[in-house]
Amino acid sequence: MAYDNAEQLEEFRLAARKWLEENCPPSMRTPMLDDEIVWGGRNATFKNPDSKVWLDRMGEKGWTAPEWPKEYGGGGLSRGEARVLEQEMRRIKARPPLFSFGLWMFGPALLEFGNYEQKLRFIPDIVKGKIRWCQGYSEPGAGSDLADLQTRCEDKGDHYLINGQKVWTSYADKADWIFCLVRTDTSVKHEGISFILFDMKSPGVEARPIQLISGESPFCETFFTDVKVPKDQLVGRLNGGWDIAKRLLQFERSSISAGGFGGTGGSGILGPEDYAKQHVGTDEAGRIADGDMRGRITDHKMYVKAFSLTVQRQAEQAKAGQAVGHTASILKYAAAKMNQDRHELLIESLGTEGLGWEGEGFDRGAKKATRQWLRSKGNSIEGGTSEINLNVVAKRVLGLKEHQ
Helix, strand or coil: CCCCCHHHHHHHHHHHHHHHHHHCCHHHHCCCCHHHCCCCCCCCCCCCHHHHHHHHHHHHHCCCCCCCCHHHCCCCCCHHHHHHHHHHHHHCCCCCCCCCHHHHHHHHHHHHHCCHHHHHHHHHHHHCCCCCEEEECCECCECCCHHHCCCEEEECCCEEEEEEEECCCCCCCCCCEEEEEEECCCCCCHHHEEEEEEECCCCCEEEEEECCCCCCCCEEEEEEEEEEEEHHHEECCCCCHHHHHHHHHHHHHHHHHHHCCCCCCCCCCCCHHHHHHHHCCECCCCCECCHHHHHHHHHHHHHHHHHHHHHHHHHHHHHCCCCCCCHHHHHHHHHHHHHHHHHHHHHHHHHHHHHCCCCCCCCHHHHHHHHHHHHHHHHHCCCCCHHHHHHHHHHHHCCCCCCC
16 A cells, blocks of 8 residues: 655665665666667567566566556555655666666556556566567658558458558567557548557568668668457557557657656766867866857756756656646657757767767767767657647647647
8 A cells, every 4th residue: 555654655765775785786786888778578688697687576576667556567656655766776876677668658558548458468568578569650651740640450350450551660670569550440530540559470560670870770660461450459449549649649758858868878978078178178277178168068068957857847746646748748859959969069079089980990989979969860850859849839838829
């Protein structure tokens, strides 16, 4: 049973601290390395064996999703307890045990819109990282206007039949299951969309990675040809998927903005101030020698601090039971701008080192910074374009009228 009085929270803190000290391996208390990130799934890989130990222990405890109901494998903690757990993990510098679209986006939506059987079937595997999910939203002709999607879902009596194409499907080639928006009524737009789940191993599913300008391929084109889906994998009511889609987008934008596109740390990239001191030089007081650059880096650091405090305030409001609502769009827009500004400063402060791409002669961190600078260009598109998010803010937050 949830409790939040000070004495009981302190008891929980001592118990959580003892458990973390006994169960968090020492190597999981170091900065996260990019190639040690754990995404879970049927084909999960663990470069550091301690990562699996840490995930298994946290998943069994339900603490990968501390506030989700115990009935479905979550931690069952109150908001106060979850906050204490977060503080104790931060105190020992514990790594997140699992990175997961299931935890960040799909799980919260399923808890809100799924039926009892669906929650029992899918939520425990999300908590323990056993199934890796991808998101089937954008299509070649339906990105910014997502509700114009055309992937068809036909009722064939004892099953649904899906045909169509998605694009920019993150990690579709590595995911086990997909939560997907499909058109179940062609006579209407928003009211003709349904939300459905299916296994990526289903016959007729094909994912093709898209190589980005950064040289990486986290996104895919995803094709569905006569994919049969059991009817009990429809979430919510038929043609009622748009409400679920919008709610899930709020979760997605909140998770993106909470991370600030900031990566996981330990990536080998220094901050703009460090690179500027190395490549631009310092004055007699040890400051960056170029006054203009020094000023712009200071402005950026103030922006980052203000953003961080705003995200923290939103998180506190959410934990207090207040709806996140369309604030997620404000933060997603701000996070994209902040990350792009950071990488512009990084490249500028690197000087000629910022030309590095591959081969010898360039610092490893500098080459990575160059690739991430290119990758950051997509921040104002993914998770809802900046223009779409500004429209949401204009209409839903400021109450402005549609333009004529």
